[in-house]
Amino acid sequence: PAGNFVQGFDTLRLLNLEDNHIVSWDEMVKLSYLRSLEQLHLNKNKIKHVRYPSNLPSSGSLGDVAVPAFEKLQVLLLGSNEIEDFPSVDSLNLFPSLMDVRISDNPIADPAKGGAPRFVLVARLGNVKILNGSEVIAVSLGALQHICSNTLHP
Helix, strand or coil: CHHHHCCCCCCCCEEECCCCCCCCCHHHHHHHHCCCCCEEECCCCCCCCCCCCCCCHHHCCECCECCCCCCCCCEEECCCCCCCCHHHHHHHHHCCCCCEEECCCCHHHCHHHCCCCHHHHHHHCCCCCEECCEECCCCCHHHHHHHHHHHHCC
16 A cells, blocks of 8 residues: 555655645645654645544555554644644644644644643643643643642642
């Protein structure tokens, strides 16, 4: 199946498609068959929606073993696009290895334009370790309540 979409890039680890006037995420789904792809840079495009690929033919099976789409993708840079919906943010949780996401300069990440503040994005992106270039620090609800309680009632 990899041959049906992209040939000759079996060891490609980083692909930079920044500032290429890409409008549709559907075009990026073809890249899900790049088995070694770890970083995909899509900043400064015109992408409005992101969806994890589903119903791909054979899901890029190798032999009898089905391999998930974007299996090794760890970094997805989507800054300065036109993403404005929570389903796009939520779909990032389905990428099996994704740890570093940039969605800054998108309507969804701009509270001044009706988007969500950082803490909401962090809460929705459970596996992400770096959001918009800053490390995400995991804090339990109990610890957060303790911090707030001590701040409000010293």
